[in-house]
Amino acid sequence: MKRFLVAVLLVMSYQLVATAQAWPPELEAGFQERKQEYLSKFESGKYGSTAYEYEKNSYPRAMIDILRGNREQAMPAAGGAIAFLQADDADSSKNGHILGFDFYSGFTLKGQIRKYFGFGQFLNPSYKTRMREAMRIFTADDPLTHHFATPRKFWENSTDNCDTWIDCRNTDNLRAMRETSAYLMAEETGNERTRQIYKARIKEKVRSLYQIGQGEWDSEAYLGHALTTYVNLYDFAKDPEVKATAKSALDWFTITGALKYWRGGFGGPSKRDYSQGNCVWCSGAAQALGLYFGDSPVKDINQNPDLVHLITSSYRPPVAAVLLARKQFTKPLELLNSKPTYENWKPGGNDRPQFYETLYFGNSFQLGTLAQGSGGDWNGFKLMAYNSHRGVDYFIASSGQDPNKISTSSAGNDAVAQYQNLVIWLNDKPAPFQFFLPKSAHTEIIREKMFVRLEKTWLAITTLSSANAPINLQFGVINSNLNRYPNDQIITAIAVGGGISGFALEVGEKESYGTWEEFKRSILVSSRLKVSDHTVEYFSSKKKLKVQHQGQELPKVWRNGRFHDWRTHFDVYRADTSSLNKTPIYQAWKSGKLEVIAGGQYSNFSVFDR
Numbered sequence: 001m002k003r004f005l006v007a008v009l010l011v012m013s014y015q016l017v018a019t020a021q022a023w024p025p026e027l028e029a030g031f032q033e034r035k036q037e038y039l040s041k042f043e044s045g046k047y048g049s050t051a052y053e054y055e056k057n058s059y060p061r062a063m064i065d066i067l068r069g070n071r072e073q074a075m076p077a078a079g080g081a082i083a084f085l086q087a088d089d090a091d092s093s094k095n096g097h098i099l100g101f102d103f104y105s106g107f108t109l110k111g112q113i114r115k116y117f118g119f120g121q122f123l124n125p126s127y128k129t130r131m132r133e134a135m136r137i138f139t140a141d142d143p144l145t146h147h148f149a150t151p152r153k154f155w156e157n158s159t160d161n162c163d164t165w166i167d168c169r170n171t172d173n174l175r176a177m178r179e180t181s182a183y184l185m186a187e188e189t190g191n192e193r194t195r196q197i198y199k200a201r202i203k204e205k206v207r208s209l210y211q212i213g214q215g216e217w218d219s220e221a222y223l224g225h226a227l228t229t230y231v232n233l234y235d236f237a238k239d240p241e242v243k244a245t246a247k248s249a250l251d252w253f254t255i256t257g258a259l260k261y262w263r264g265g266f267g268g269p270s271k272r273d274y275s276q277g278n279c280v281w282c283s284g285a286a287q288a289l290g291l292y293f294g295d296s297p298v299k300d301i302n303q304n305p306d307l308v309h310l311i312t313s314s315y316r317p318p319v320a321a322v323l324l325a326r327k328q329f330t331k332p333l334e335l336l337n338s339k340p341t342y343e344n345w346k347p348g349g350n351d352r353p354q355f356y357e358t359l360y361f362g363n364s365f366q367l368g369t370l371a372q373g374s375g376g377d378w379n380g381f382k383l384m385a386y387n388s389h390r391g392v393d394y395f396i397a398s399s400g401q402d403p404n405k406i407s408t409s410s411a412g413n414d415a416v417a418q419y420q421n422l423v424i425w426l427n428d429k430p431a432p433f434q435f436f437l438p439k440s441a442h443t444e445i446i447r448e449k450m451f452v453r454l455e456k457t458w459l460a461i462t463t464l465s466s467a468n469a470p471i472n473l474q475f476g477v478i479n480s481n482l483n484r485y486p487n488d489q490i491i492t493a494i495a496v497g498g499g500i501s502g503f504a505l506e507v508g509e510k511e512s513y514g515t516w517e518e519f520k521r522s523i524l525v526s527s528r529l530k531v532s533d534h535t536v537e538y539f540s541s542k543k544k545l546k547v548q549h550q551g552q553e554l555p556k557v558w559r560n561g562r563f564h565d566w567r568t569h570f571d572v573y574r575a576d577t578s579s580l581n582k583t584p585i586y587q588a589w590k591s592g593k594l595e596v597i598a599g600g601q602y603s604n605f606s607v608f609d610r
Helices: 004-015 027-040 055-068 081-086 107-118 125-138 172-190 191-208 222-238 241-258 284-293 306-312 321-323 517-528
Strands: 147-152 162-164 333-339 355-361 367-372 381-387 389-401 414-419 422-427 433-438 442-446 449-453 455-461 474-478 486-497 499-509 528-532 534-539 544-548 556-559 593-598 600-606
Touching: 027 055, 027 125, 027 284, 027 306, 055 081, 055 107, 107 125, 107 222, 107 306, 125 172, 147 333, 172 191, 172 222, 172 241, 191 241, 222 241, 222 284, 222 306, 241 284, 241 593, 241 600, 284 306, 284 321, 284 414, 321 593, 321 600, 355 389, 367 414, 367 422, 367 474, 367 499, 381 455, 389 422, 389 499, 414 544, 414 556, 422 534, 422 544, 442 517, 449 517, 455 517, 499 517, 499 534
Parallel strands: none
Antiparallel strands: 147 162, 333 355, 355 367, 367 381, 381 389, 389 433, 414 422, 422 499, 433 486, 442 449, 449 455, 455 499, 474 486, 528 534, 534 544, 544 556, 593 600
């Protein structure tokens, strides 16, 4: 009890420095409760190493220990968190140019910033003075212009090494860590020229979010890192314009992330998807957003040290983000969104989107696809369905047969069409398909159609037309031995014959079909496939969808008989390309503005410009 009270007092004293922006009392109370649950998950005295970029975890763990009350000025081996933060870096011999401090990796920099600015009150004054001098030397000029004799590793086997003083890697999250950290160091030490360089870079990057979106879009692995990076800038920038720019970035990430967050899950198409986030609280994105949004029947038991940046930050998302996360808008709803190319800062990189997303919200599920399907490091098909005990169930499809890459596996050129609750997926090879679904799902195969019953959501997967013209797929092996997902399984559909392979999916629920039996009857009696060459059309009892495979080009798609022109699918977020409907979210291509209508409230967001 004594330790708990000390921890609470420490958190309260920290918040005197960083007072949270106004938030409705009930939302703030929920956040504070989740924060205390978060702190209780960690052991005291076990932090890790400061070699390479391992401060990514060890610094946050030490900060968490301070918040838990373990702040003794002891040797690191004795478990003193403050002593650990002030100990000589394991790589100090490589950093003589900046007094032994490690400012190389983006992940290390993020922790160094919160250590100095956020936990500086606990540091020895002489240590803090020496760190400030190292920051001054480091940002006397742009640290990207200073070079080592040979590249330095980020970890033992890293290959993307840099020879610059500061992390030169340009993934969106690492670039943000570099730019926000260099800015704050330059601002703190009076290096005005460097400060202005990084202020401009930060502004350019955040402005692009409101123009074309994020290259590392909706990443289940890296969205959380974007949040934990920009809160440093929001909390510690002295320039009001820069603080406002940081808020613009955080608002954009939390609002757009809220679309794919649901009940502790994070689902829908995503970039840089490593097939590790396909269950409730399994992704870093869900863990970060869940601190703000909650709304799950399951507690997050994961130890994610990086979230210390969020629990000690004064930032709170707009209420509009919470309303989107909790799906407080009229359903069913379909969004037609676009995603940019990853390296969109290069010439021609922002001329047009690279990915075309359809996102559909039913009453008990949300389903998202990409016209290009899955491949590389992106996912092009995920469905999340309501589960009263688990939060959500995941249903994922992919061509190919690697169970460890269920989110991104692809066996050839995919072509995907979606119209609301209907999907057709074609592959130009006789490729196998994988279907990831919970073991608790009830499945039936009737007349070459697989029916799947989840708690409130029903699926029908069709591989043959009523005339028995095949899309060359037959259901086969079941893989129930998934180490990361013990409650889930993969059903493989084997390709037979030559030519294209694929399937059609129809999703139902009580509001649209009445009962499970009525849903099955509707599919068996009224639904059919029409297949000719590389063109497939699916007819349901309510609507129809048609797709023509175009090789490596975007497929031709007809949605309920209407040809879909991809040139009308540029907007970053839009509910309906045939109208000016802005509910619940709207961001026109290169408009510079994000609008949200949810819970009966209208809000708009943009980059602060003086």
